[in-house]
Amino acid sequence: MCGIIGYIGSNESSSVLVSGLKNLEYRGYDSAGVALVNGDVDVHKQEGTIDGLTVPSDPETTHGIGHTRWSTHGEPTDENAHPHTDCSGDVAVVHNGIISNYQELKAELSGHIFESDTDTEVIPHLLEEELARGADLRAAVTRVLDRLEGSFAIAATHADHEGIVVARHDSPLVIGHGDEGMYLGSDVTAFVEYTRQVSYLEDGDIAHLSADGIEIFNDGERVEREIQTVDWDADAAGKAGHDHYMHKEIHEQPHALRQTISGRVDELGGNADLDIDLDDDFLRTLDEIHVVACGTSHYAGLYMKELLESLVDVTVRVDLASEYEVYDGHDASQTLVVAVTQSGETADTLSAIRRAKASGMTSFAVTNTVGSTITREVDDSLFIKAGPEIGVAASKTFVSQVTTLALFTTYLGRLRGTLSAEDGADLVEHIRQLPNAVQSVLDAEPKIQRLAEQYVDSDAFFFIGRGLAYPVALESALKLKEISYVHAEGFAAGELKHGPLALVTENTPVLAFLNDAAAADDTVNNVKEVESRGAPVIGLSTPDETNSFCEHSIDVPELGRLEPLVANVALQLFAYHVADEMGRPIDKPRNLAKSVTVE
């Protein structure tokens, strides 16, 4: 996972590149660099954050590429930072992804001097050889690509060749068409402050950017890619007075949910009004749904499984995308595979979807990102409309994902006739009340903050829940792990006594989901188990009910099957304040990146 930026036009390039790298920082931030091109190639790169990178400004230099790195091959060092150059120093290359055959290629380049441990560095040296044979830059890139295996997006430039040549092979690359030049980026946020006119490259595309335009080729043929206008707000990338993006995004949830729900709730019909192009007959008759996702999106998928299996007569299987294998034993033509991915670029999820499609399944994506790779690969997509999320740890996108999946459940249940209009109306009424319920949890932030401060020094935190609350327990534990680095685990409450109870001490707070829709009465017994071992318990439930005997309680408004989801918001705040109290870099937890585009 890395970020690429490039610019060629009439303005000074260094400021465009540096601001682009700042915007892409969430994709990776252990080292960064730029190559400025003006008769020669001037590379500035180093290990560390983008703030630490000094780039000279020269109004005459209006052409360059940049990169922010998240290490896969080779440690974060100055040498391993991109851009990489050839022996002459005339070719500069930035790369996102993995070159899987780089060791063989490196062996073939025996006469060349390598300065880094990266897979990337083979590319400038291969280009050097092609250029020495008289090829121009685009021809050289085309020939080198034939020799590369893996998934990648690259951008190359040269001291004596005009423009920037870019190529996309399984890693995203977006072109920006501005009044003052052409931009390229791993995603739109890289340059959206300069232009909103974008085109998305497709796999196999090789494009030549010059100051006044772009030529795109695929398989040797000249092609055009549609120019679209993005409505993403570049400015939403500001923290708006919050200390962290994550805090801003947690507080944006009522607004994000209103967008997610807007126009999709049909209360009178007890249905969800969704724009789904999949064939109704197929949806009515399908036997099985496979959900493939990673991390937080996987937990959103588990939540949907609980909803679907109780409300819609369909078998649901939820797999971690990296573990998903398609075996016999089910009818692929009657199976829908659903990919859940915030970015739409998650490599593991893309790869799982490709395996599912190859076996003949119909595919569907639930994502936040219009124009992302997954939306071009699946049969149909549904957008969660949460708006951009910058904090590496997902908050509002989880809640919007589950809400969108609950709408999809309603739609499917009504279509298949297993969900009555009355039950459908109950579910959509709860969806309608979500923004306000989430707001009321946010209003209780001071109390949640005090609990976080009280228990910040604990040895570990355990989250327990049943049914719909089990995936939320997993997600809440993941959130705490991600941003505080404290040991945290989510357990199905009934599993405690089968093992994890051995971990419970008076210094391991237990956070228990006591929601009516999640078998609260049974979980109460587990609360008593841990209390008798001396663990402090924080209960999450509607006021005045089962949480009265817990040491602490956090009130969650009554909201039927969506109540555990609302409880998650309280635990986002809990995780945030634990991490903040510990002084962690909440928006950029160590070793993590926002969207993971390597497998």
Next chain:
Amino acid sequence: MNAIILAAGTGTRLQPLTDTRPKAMLPIGDKPLLEHIVDALHSAGINQITLVVGHKRERIQSHFQNGSDWDVDIQYAVQDNPRGTGDALLTAEHEVSESCIVINGDRIVEPELIERLIQKHEATGDACLAVTEVEDPLQYGAVEIEAGQITAIKEKPEPHEVTSNLVNAGVYAFGPEIFAAIRQTDHYGELQLTDTLNQYLESHPVHAVHYDGMWLELSRPWDLLSVNSGILARDDSTVSASAHVDDDATLGDPVVVGDHSRIQPGARILRNTVIGENVTIGANAVITNSVILEDAVVGPGTVVSDSIIGAGSEIGPLNALEGGTSNIEVNGELHTDVRFGGLVGDGVTTGSNVTITPGTIVGNEATIESGSTLSERVPGDAHVFRG
């Protein structure tokens, strides 16, 4: 020219509404009060705004972000504890390097006043203060003026101290030297901007800018109704395209119906009513001169007049908030003969046939059983039974 909006206060007189949100985020017409101020500043040509925020500030930040939707650049300065308007201004000092407009975040004025303050300040280089005429100056900061300059500001003066009905309108133009003046102010307790001005005007000219345009100030619960009718009198009715108004429902004029709200058959929404986002008004309910905040539900047959219903509250069927006059105590001050039906906080649930008598204030998250009659104050989280 920059602008600083003071919006950090706790708004205690507007509790319980301000327990969960800043006063400046209460709805006036189809948007929060603060948005009217931002719009006025923008219309007057100001595009750099610093919001001083504190109490429940996340609501303001989530709404305005960095201001790009309003074509202005918004910065935030945080005043964590309320220590007066002078102290609030100091928290914004690092955002402002030149002259600035300062406005309290609880009043709506027209852009014309901002423009005139800017002109006066640019022409004289001195501090300028807007003054406006009110019926009852005893509630405000009465000003004395000689030869166009302010000579004294008296907060909540005694009747014999008042020589005119002119009061401080709470809108100023200052040069950057105001910050030094605030720091040098002798004060006891909170550091108020008017304390600074009273000391400052002894040795510096402070020009009065007379203003007789729209000046709406929000201070007590019933002001929310009068400020709304003031704005509705200026603007036309606004019914969101995403709202669903049944063919058999009646909309009076002027009214506001927010996004995704549903007005069911037979319901009547009459003059000076503001319905927020995602609100349900049940069949045959009648709402007059009232403000219904977001996500609330008003049951069938319920009558609501001269009243405020908080966010997410569920008012049962056949409830009556019929309006009228009463005596109401707010923060130790008794207000007599106030025309005010009642205030129901956020997240309140009522059963059927509940009567809420004029002047009642119901705290957040209270639960009221069927058949109850409420008066005066009902505390938050209370559970009220009949009998």
